């Protein structure tokens with residue numbers, strides 16, 4: 163220190179020379195933000211000569227966009243040291259820190275701002291982000307090409323027939339690691355979609371494991387999912403057993419029919435989703451796992467949460483990324499694509515070249531497909547095997563012909579097995595149709611031939627949104 167002071171005494175500009183030799187901006191103001199002194203780099207960065215800065219208040223310079231925001235002002239307002247990213251007129255960015263200089267009493271006597279150019283760093287990291295995005299996009303495209311696309315024991319398929327918006331959503335869901343929930347009636351492609359998300363994701367090389375939560379009793383399901391330690395219960399393997407979460411390490415675990423998960427396992431699953439750790443049966447310590455969960459259900463989970471048969475906190479957690487696959491009867495426009503797609507697939511599988519008349523195709527389009535894509539696919543396989551060269555309307559199952567001229571709500575009849583259920587379904591659908599057509603509930607009631615108050619009672623009973 164003594165030597166330093168000696169040098170300073172010998173050279174009056176010693177300290178300012180030091181500050182000028184630094185490659186970062188040093189900008190000194192009084193406690194009110196009036197510029198007292200700036201080093202050479204400050205002039206270069208702001209593109210304003212020193213004499214035009216000295217004496218000016220940083221607030222005015224900020225208004226003139228010489229720099230924004232002014233870190234000096236921020237530090238003064240916060241009454242403490244502050245760091246921020248500051249931009250100057252030509253768009254260059256700086257990491258700026260405002261330091262308060264205090265006297266022995268703790269009063270601020272000056273503020274020193276120090277700025278370092280990070281334009282290059284920002285450029286490189288945003289370039290890096292762009293490149294990463296592009297890379298991810300290409301690898302997803304590549305994975306799409308490689309996907310064998312089979313979820314059943316069918317031969318490999320070319321691709322899933324998806325609405326562009328669904329395809330887009332699946333791509334986005336595949337990009338991230340968040341839990342996803344797929345909803346839809348039976349046969350709408352929930353399992354196929356889950357597998358596609360996995361195959362398009364970065365986890366594609368790791369296992370995709372699925373389990374149907376409705377397929378076994380509670381205790382068995384718990385040990386299947388979480389595994390158990392040796393000697394956990396009588397009848398347990400002496401060596402213990404790894405659970406499916408462990409088996410899916412690095413990959414995806416697909417929980418089908420999640421609505422059937424018993425309450426106590428719902429709590430265990432929620433814990434896993436929140437902490438990525440779980441307790442195998444009989445174990446004392448939590449085990450970590452890196453597994454993405456995708457769940458599916460054909461039940462109305464939201465309604466189940468109201469009836470308290472499904473935990474609402476788990477529902478919200480699962481619902482972050484939700485994808486609903488509409489039933490075929492609501493997507494009549496894809497029936498033709500699917501029909502030809504499966505015709506082609508099974509023609510290839512059985513090495514034949516069957517065709518379909520346009521009349522038969524019309525009936526395909528007007529049928530309501532209670533079993534959705536699975537039903538259409540299975541029927542097409544049967545037709546390709548059994549029909550002569552051309553698939554005619556007479557080759558189609560009787561029920562498809564019978565249903566043809568029925569209104570849509572009647573077509574759903576065979577999904578219901580009891581008379582009250584069927585009648586309710588018809589009633590609900592008639593109300594829906596009438597409400598769609600008529601602007602007011604009064605007119606809808608008139609059309610249905612009931613009083614408005616009866617209509618309103620039914621609207622509440624069936625939880626219809628009006």
Ligand SMILES: Nc1ncnc2c1ncn2[C@@H]1O[C@H](COP(=O)(O)OP(=O)(O)OP(=O)(O)O)[C@@H](O)[C@H]1O
Nearest residue numbers: 314322323324347348349350351352353354535536
């Ligand atoms: N978008 C699609 N394009 C082509 N084939 C599809 C599509 N979606 C589903 N499939 C096929 O339809 C059949 C039924 O699909 P999947 O098993 O995924 O339905 P699901 O909704 O899981 O049914 P469930 O509720 O009964 O489990 C499968 O053979 C599947 O490959």
Ligand SMILES: [Mg+2]
Nearest residue numbers: 352353354418
């Ligand atoms: Mg399924």
